[in-house]
Amino acid sequence: MAGAITPVVRVQRADFDMDTECAALAPGGDTGALVTFTGLCRDEDGTLGALELEHYPGMAEAEMTRIANEAIERWPLTALAAIHRTGRILPGENIVLVIAGSAHRGAAFEAASFVMDFLKSRAPFWKKEHRTDGSEGDWVEAKDGDTAAMRRW
Known part of the structure; x- marks a missing residue:
């Protein structure tokens, strides 16, 4: 199935609109x-004022594309997009969007879950917390659950 579709992969500061992105996949x-x-x-129970997301330009997009292409090889997809934001993001704002299209729901659900599991664990993004009390929080570490989720694939 590889090469049947070309995934949409973007890293951007601007917000995204899910309806617009779905329509663009046609x-x-x-x-x-x-x-x-x-x-x-x-x-985070009112303690987080913002997250600041950083990435390694070029490398982040390449890894996202690699993950997307692996999903395209594994499932019969008709569309796939992965969009990740960077910069200062406030609570309630969008961080990441994954869209998977297929003839049947099973493949679309599995591919979307696969892409998200690998984005969380493998794509080179870093999150710095900014607290509501004005203090700087920590750099967010990967969670054991994220690594465990990735292992199921």
Whole structure:
């Protein structure tokens, strides 16, 4: 299935709109399911004022593309997009969007989950916390659950 579609992969400071991104993929024809995942910035029980996301330019996009292409090889997809924001992101704002389209929902759900699991663990992004009390928080470390989720694939 590799090469059947070209994934949309972007790293950007600007917010994204899920409806616009879904429409841009122009699902149709054999697309019977379009699965989306949007990751949002949490407020951590009111203690987090913002996250600052940084990435390694060029390397982040290359790794995202590698992950997307692996999903395209594994599942019969008709569309795939992975968009990740950088910069200062406030609680409630979008961080990441994954869209997977396929003829059937199973492949779309699995591909979207696969892409997100690998983005969380393998893509070179770093998150710095900024607290509501004005103090700087920590750099967010990878969670054991993220690594465990990735192992299932």
